[in-house]
Amino acid sequence: MxxxxxxxxxxxxxxxxxxxxxxxxxxxxxxxxFGLSVLFGGLVAxxxxxxxxxxxxxxxxxxxxxxxxxxxxxxxxxxxIFFFAGDPFRYFYNIAFQWKMxxxxxxxxxxxxxxxxxxxxxxxxxxxxxxxxxxKVIATLSLAIWMGVIILGRLIPYLE
Amino acid sequence: xxxxxxxxxxxIGVHVRxxxxxxxxMLCLHSLGMAFSLGVVMITTMRSVGxxxxxxxxxHAGLFPAAWTGFIINLISGIALYxxxxxxxxxxxxxxxxxxxxxxxxIFMKLMMNNYRANGAEATSKLFGGLTLACWIGAIITGRLMxxx
Numbered sequence: 001m002x003x004x005x006x007x008x009x010x011x012x013x014x015x016x017x018x019x020x021x022x023x024x025x026x027x028x029x030x031x032x033x034f035g036l037s038v039l040f041g042g043l044v045a046x047x048x049x050x051x052x053x054x055x056x057x058x059x060x061x062x063x064x065x066x067x068x069x070x071x072x073x074x075x076x077x078x079x080x081i082f083f084f085a086g087d088p089f090r091y092f093y094n095i096a097f098q099w100k101m102x103x104x105x106x107x108x109x110x111x112x113x114x115x116x117x118x119x120x121x122x123x124x125x126x127x128x129x130x131x132x133x134x135x136k137v138i139a140t141l142s143l144a145i146w147m148g149v150i151i152l153g154r155l156i157p158y159l160e
Numbered sequence: 161x162x163x164x165x166x167x168x169x170x171x172i173g174v175h176v177r178x179x180x181x182x183x184x185x186m187l188c189l190h191s192l193g194m195a196f197s198l199g200v201v202m203i204t205t206m207r208s209v210g211x212x213x214x215x216x217x218x219x220h221a222g223l224f225p226a227a228w229t230g231f232i233i234n235l236i237s238g239i240a241l242y243x244x245x246x247x248x249x250x251x252x253x254x255x256x257x258x259x260x261x262x263x264x265x266x267i268f269m270k271l272m273m274n275n276y277r278a279n280g281a282e283a284t285s286k287l288f289g290g291l292t293l294a295c296w297i298g299a300i301i302t303g304r305l306m307x308x309x
Contacts (some may be wrong), residue, residue, distance in 0.1 A: 041199025056222035061215040158184040
């Protein structure tokens with residue numbers, strides 16, 4: 001992304017709104033935290049069930065949380081775009097932000113692996129039955145990567 | 161005030177306040193703890209009020225150890241953060257509101273689970289679920305606003 005693109009981002013109404021409206025930043029941050037809670041809450045349910053830490057959670061019901069995890073992610077993608085537009089030159093060159101984005105891509109790939117490799121098998125699992133080893137690896141990775149995303153997000157103001 | 165000043169000047173208070181990395185690490189732990197505790201509370205209470213489908217309310221109990229772990233991480237990191245700025249936070253309206261909402265929300269959560277066990281998904285159970293959800297959303301908002309007051 002070159003300087004012109006970043007400047008263009010900054011000049012969109014999103015960027016102007018973020019900078020010129022005094023309540024915009026905390027308002028979007030609150031939604032970002034809300035989205036995070038829904039996204040991560042759903043993942044905790046699915047991943048802890050798959051890993052085997054929460055065997056009492058019914059697997060099919062846990063998997064039905066996936067759309068809500070996506071909604072949480074969508075909320076954070078949208079609010080995240082607002083933050084980025086509000087201060088693109090700061091975010092783009094921020095090392096914590098760069099690693100955070102890289103981890104989100106990794107989480108996406110991991111989610112695709114889960115969806116195409118494990119979802120059908122897991123849907124047929126009886127209550128209390130253990131998931132297979134690859135599924136447990138994916139679930140562990142999912143929690144670890146998203147924890148990394150949260151840490152890096154929180155570190156953005158401290159790593160510049 | 162003397163007591164608060166003394167708290168701030170304890171070695172923990174000085175260290176968390178003056179070492180930039182310690183403060184940042186406490187904030188990271190606080191975010192992680194929030195993700196676990198609030199995440200579980202959120203999906204449980206949203207299920208209760210019907211905003212989302214998913215796991216039956218009582219089956220969320222299997223996730224409560226994870227939520228409690230997050231809560232304890234936040235209690236510890238929260239105390240460290242508080243101690244470092246005791247004279248400031250103690251008088252912040254949003255901080256007092258945040259703690260109150262967390263406490264009230266915790267009580268409602270307990271009442272919700274008790275009522276689900278005793279009476280199932282009746283109106284009172286859902287009401288307690290909705291009140292818990294409202295309190296904890298309020299706690300996120302007031303917690304975030306501490307940075308702005």
